[in-house]
Amino acid sequence: MLLTEGQTSDHRGARLMLAALPPAKTLLGDRGYDSGWFRAALAEKAIEACIPSSRSRKVPIPHDKALYRQRHKIENMFGKLK
Numbered sequence: 001m002l003l004t005e006g007q008t009s010d011h012r013g014a015r016l017m018l019a020a021l022p023p024a025k026t027l028l029g030d031r032g033y034d035s036g037w038f039r040a041a042l043a044e045k046a047i048e049a050c051i052p053s054s055r056s057r058k059v060p061i062p063h064d065k066a067l068y069r070q071r072h073k074i075e076n077m078f079g080k081l082k
Contacts, residue, residue: 014038026050026064028071034061 010032018041021027026048034054039061042049050067053060 021045021047026067028068028074030071031055 010030014029014033014035015038018038024047027042027050029049029051031052031054033049034051034057039049039051050063051061052063052068
């Protein structure tokens with residue numbers, strides 16, 4: 001688990017946790033994690049990124065929308081922990 005300051009960007013937190021990622025097939029993340037370097041780092045680890053493109057991306061990168069919808073279960077768990 002990695003806790004960062006409330007104002008820390010998702011990109012900075014992703015950079016800190018990248019080395020500690022366990023073996024996985026797919027990583028679900030919100031738009032805050034959409035960056036070229038993060039997607040490339042995941043691809044190096046053979047992890048598929050299921051991250052919607054940020055609104056500022058000129059050419060959207062497709063993602064598995066059905067899988068991304070399952071992310072709410074994780075969000076609900078963290079909501080209960082709070």
